[in-house]
Amino acid sequence: MYIHNLNPVLLDLGFFEIRWYSLAYIFGILFGWWLGKKIFKKRTKDEKIILNVKIFDDLISNIVISIILGGRLGYVLFYNFEYYLTNPINIIKIWEGGMSFHGALIGIIFGTYIFSIKRKIKTLFLLDIIACVAPIGLFFGRISNFINAELYGNPSSLSWSVIFPSVDNVPRHPSQIYEAILEGLVLFLILYFFSNNKKNKIGFCSCLFLILYGCFRLIAEQFRAPDDHIGYLFSFVSTGSLLSFVMIAVGIILFLKVENKNENFKKNI
Numbered sequence: 001m002y003i004h005n006l007n008p009v010l011l012d013l014g015f016f017e018i019r020w021y022s023l024a025y026i027f028g029i030l031f032g033w034w035l036g037k038k039i040f041k042k043r044t045k046d047e048k049i050i051l052n053v054k055i056f057d058d059l060i061s062n063i064v065i066s067i068i069l070g071g072r073l074g075y076v077l078f079y080n081f082e083y084y085l086t087n088p089i090n091i092i093k094i095w096e097g098g099m100s101f102h103g104a105l106i107g108i109i110f111g112t113y114i115f116s117i118k119r120k121i122k123t124l125f126l127l128d129i130i131a132c133v134a135p136i137g138l139f140f141g142r143i144s145n146f147i148n149a150e151l152y153g154n155p156s157s158l159s160w161s162v163i164f165p166s167v168d169n170v171p172r173h174p175s176q177i178y179e180a181i182l183e184g185l186v187l188f189l190i191l192y193f194f195s196n197n198k199k200n201k202i203g204f205c206s207c208l209f210l211i212l213y214g215c216f217r218l219i220a221e222q223f224r225a226p227d228d229h230i231g232y233l234f235s236f237v238s239t240g241s242l243l244s245f246v247m248i249a250v251g252i253i254l255f256l257k258v259e260n261k262n263e264n265f266k267k268n269i
Helices: 020-046 054-079 081-086 088-092 101-119 123-147 175-195 204-221 239-267
Strands: 009-012 017-019
Touching (some): 020 054, 054 088, 054 239, 081 088, 101 123, 101 239, 123 204, 175 204, 204 239
Antiparallel strands (some): 009 017
């Protein structure tokens, strides 16, 4: 059993702090950017699409803004709407915490859609690349959640349980680590494997991300404690689980449309 004693602040200069959570975003974006460019070059070659790799550089700035806006608004709407309805000025206080993955996902999709229209590129082509590198950011993000002693798990008697003194003295599942492994490491390996398959059509990796992330999140939610101010919906379903169900459904519908489009294309040859 491990007693959590990690400091969320890496460096405190008094007037300036460097937090692990901030570094998670920075490293996640930088590594994703680097690998995304490599996948971009390969996919444009495989699909015989003539695009300058600098387009992906321009997309990254769009993605950063989309993550921040979508993640924050998602948290406000999905997790704490009543509080922010009466305290609207606090919406802009991102440094106090409160970001939603599902909100960030919606923001990324919307931001990429607008970007692709302006550049006249298929939206799913860009989203496929983002889907393949997104688990990198998810991995770092969940590790930082563990360091921050947030999004902790339900009580547990397992040998690898963790006591978070800032929460209580009850041994709990390190659900953040479970999510880092499933949503980060495992999901990355699967998507990276399929990204190297020339037979996969545009849109496949995007669908796979939605379906697999949703499934992995549902598994992790069984060990994760619900938000104190929300609890369970319908007495047994967490907000994260409900949103993940929606992700899986959208992923399946999109997959069927992508496959149907490819089949119709083959018939018309």
